[in-house]
Amino acid sequence: VAAAVFPDTGRAWVVGVTGPPGAGKSTLVDGLVACARAGGARIAVVAVDPSSPLTGGALLGDRVRMQGHATDPGVFVRSMATRGYPGGLARATRGAVRVLDAAGWPWIVVETVGAGQVDVDVAGAADTLVVVVAPGWGDALQADKAGVLEVADVHAVNKADRPGADETARDLAAARPGVEVVKTVATTGEGVAALWDAVARHRARLTAAGEVEARRAAGLAHEVRALVEQDALARARARTGGPAFDAVLEEVAARRLDPLAAAMRVSAG
């Protein structure tokens, strides 16, 4: 499906929202949806949860979440749970975003729970990447093993009514000059409109600078490279099993064939 719709993609603006668990991303995304609707824009949300093994659970999540928008035809929500193979969740997420893009949704929010590789893939596919942290910059740095803070286009310091919010906002601003930092309290809605405005400003800046196509091309190039490498690894793993491979291993165990020569034989076979 994603392949068939690909020629019709590239019209939506994709907003990635990521950050460590507990930062309050879901509530913040609900607030951003309300901002978009207040401005008359239709908006779709793809919520990625690598920790949920059940698609059923994710579907239930759709109903529990976004209740304020449940009867609004201008809002679409789809939750994505884990897939059974490496890279599968990221691939399924990109496919869902493309289907929504081709279907004409002008704004698409992709929300991830801050779990490493998926975040990196989402970051590569987002036109504007919002990284959400709660007060406590040291913790955020610890949680940022995947390095998404370094590629954020907008920073949100959520739960900004808690101690340390100003310090965290200041540290982020100092670490990444030129990247807007917005303090939010998603549960009360405070600062959420300002965050939505910051996203719109980032979009306007990128568009005015003529950088949108180059940024998307770089993301697509990264995606193609990753797919080629995944395919190569899958083929390699298919070759390192079965009777022919076992026969090679027996030669190695008997020290008649050295491991590198064995690997070359398997790679060529």
Next chain:
Amino acid sequence: VAAAVFPDTGRAWVVGVTGPPGAGKSTLVDGLVACARAGGARIAVVAVDPSSPLTGGALLGDRVRMQGHATDPGVFVRSMATRGYPGGLARATRGAVRVLDAAGWPWIVVETVGAGQVDVDVAGAADTLVVVVAPGWGDALQADKAGVLEVADVHAVNKADRPGADETARDLAAARPGVEVVKTVATTGEGVAALWDAVARHRARLTAAGEVEARRAAGLAHEVRALVEQDALARARARTGGPAFDAVLEEVAARRLDPLAAAMRVSAG
């Protein structure tokens, strides 16, 4: 060279010594060498240091270390520094061990600094794996991202004159029943003979159980698999560059070719 000598390998007993930085592995290995020599056995040491970029530095290290054995023809020491390609250090280390094995060294100690992948590769190539920790089991667990503690054949709690040594030894014994835990103070030599005896007992047990060949075969199978995967990735990376790849990326950026179809074209090309 490693390929040529491979048929003559499998006679040495390879002892891996690994653990987090600061555990005192080098001093402990010096002590184990003294134990081997006291028993009349010739012994070679391959010291792996992924943090040293200079072969020259490693050579100097050979001279600085093991000064007590510098004039002993029954001791051989070779330091390995980083190589410029992924997996290169592990491959070079295995090659060095095989050359020493084929040359008739009956005991070979491979010492690594506890830096992830190299440890895992060393663990797979060792007949007896000694994992060294200093008192402070929580820290050791933190440092054990690569999971080598789980595959240790013998545990050494070095710096056992420091507070917490008994607790660490007790925790290790509880976590891995059946795996010997030896407390050592490498700087004074305390417990080092007991550690060497524990290594010898592990060898005797593995040999009596007839498990040596199966264990080595499993290690070699892991090595061949890793080489096949490395080769596949290297080929994939070679294909994702150059004018032909750039032409494919242009088609993708123009949305005339979807990323998966592009990847299939690149993989086949």
